[in-house]
Amino acid sequence: MPALSMMSTKKYFKVLEAAACMTARLPGVEDQYEDEILQAAKDNFRYGIGLKELLMEAARKNGYLNSRSSVIEVEAQQYAFGINARFSTISIGETLANVANKFVMRGWDSVDKTPLRIAKIRPVTDFKQISTVSLFGYIEFEQVGPAGTIPHGTLGNTAYSNKADTYAKMLAITRTDIINDDIGALTTVPQKLGRGSALKLNALFWTKFLDNSAFFTSGRNNVSTDTGQLSLIGLEQANAIFEAQKDPNDDPLGVRPEILLVPTELRSTAGTLMNSEKIKGSTDGPDGNPWKDRFRVESSPYMSDSNYTGNSTSAWYLLADPEVLPVVEIAALGGRVEPIIEQADAAFSYLGIQMRGYSDIGVEMQEYRGGVRADGSTAD
Incomplete structure (x- = not known):
């Protein structure tokens, strides 16, 4: 060597x-x-x-x-x-x-990552507004006649927009850090930048997702208010609403919910409903649990955070697989949601090292047929 x-x-x-x-x-x-x-x-x-x-x-x-x-x-x-x-x-x-x-992910992972598990990540190549055409349209196959002419379908005129923007922060390894010979500053600074990036992602995401009174409505048939408490009956009613939805051609939607999204106050209840072999029903004897392992439980403390419009300790959601029918989408430049950390270019006329972290992301609501909101207001 x-x-x-x-x-x-x-x-x-x-x-x-x-x-x-x-x-x-x-x-x-x-x-x-x-x-x-x-x-x-x-x-x-x-x-x-x-x-x-x-x-x-x-x-x-x-x-x-x-x-x-x-x-x-x-x-x-x-x-x-x-x-x-x-x-x-x-x-x-x-x-x-x-x-x-190499250390930024420690800070990034210290913040709730629920958005990444319930949203579709949409890679974009620039900062221009993009449009996604709805899955639905006049696309049902038709019989091909003797001439072999294949009829044209249409994708429909419903489109959803999104756009990535840049969010950034600069922090410094100070002169004191250098004098103190503190190598730990090389881990602390990127961890803070990583955490700051994840906090911004959550702020953007939950601001959009929770302020949803115009997104989940009775007119769209994607809201459950009659027996909305998270329970056997509540799940049955919300699931029935989801599976009764129609596409714009009045055909059955054909997509099933895959995710049960709850605030942290309902995490234990959701876990019990999804994991228990038997759930005590309306009679004294134990009943079988038809919902065992039916949905993937996701939970976030942001859902009941009073800083966000639409927060609730009782409201919960059934969501489709975001790769099939996304209710919400995260646009990310190059598909990268995680932050990039750089040593910032500067004319170093002073002692200290500046680092900048930035993320290129955007969040927008998408297909309302991909979810049902239960307000949780009515007890069994």
């Missing part, structure tokens, strides 16, 4: 990246790098690498002459980021961004 000083600049920075991830205790770090890189990181940074050492190593590789100094000044930081570098134009910024993106 070549000595660290003899490695190519690209491989050298990869060793620094691996050393930072190992010091910050990245789970599964052994699967992230080649054995040669991992071994070089272990051999050269046996006791881990600090943030100050990381920057100084990069500055030296890029030709910083005052290499014996242990103090990170503006000049050393500029060399680390390839500004006025003597030997290399490779920046520590790429290394920092790579490390950050």
Whole structure:
């Protein structure tokens, strides 16, 4: 194995990246790098690498002459980021961004992910408004005559729109972090950015989904108000409403609900209804449970959050598979909902490292036939 000083600049920075991830205790770090890189990181940074050492190593590789100094000044930081570098134009910024993106999911996963499980993810290529034509139209097959002419169908004129926008935040690894040699800042900052991205996704999603009084209506035959409590009777009534829906041609919809969406206050009840072999009914004896394993239970604390219009501790929903008939859709640039973390470009005239995180997403309601809302107001 070549000595660290003899490695190519690209491989050298990869060793620094691996050393930072190992010091910050990245789970599964052994699967992230080649054995040669991992071994070089272990051999050269046996006791881990600090943030100050990381920057100084990069500055030296890029030709910083005052290499014996242990103090990170503006000049050393500029060399680390390839500004006025003597030997290399490779920046520590790429290394920092790579490390950050390996830790961003910790913050992302700390926030409720229900939207990703009940919505359709729509990949988009730009920020223009897009339209999705409804599944329904005059598409029933017709008999082909002797001439072999196939009749044309129509997709209908119902379309649903959506649009991705950019949401972002910038945070800094401060001068104090550098002086304190705090490698943990490389994990804390991206975790905060990851969490911030997930919070924005939820805010967009539940603002649209819960303010649904004009979406779930009796006129659309997708609301249950008579026996709406989450129970055997409530499920039976809501399911009957869902399966009685018709398409625009007055044909049976033919799509069954797959998801039982409830606020956290009803999670236990939903779990009991879906998991129990028997449920006590109207008589004293135990009855079989016709709903066991029928729906996939999803639950979110946002559904009863008073900060959102339409919140409720009792309302629940039956939803179709979002890949078949989505009630709500998340548009995402390139299909990526998760945030991207970058070391921000800047003229570094001060000590500190800026990182930016951004997501390109949008949320819109789509096909009203794909769900039924039960208000939960009536007891059995």
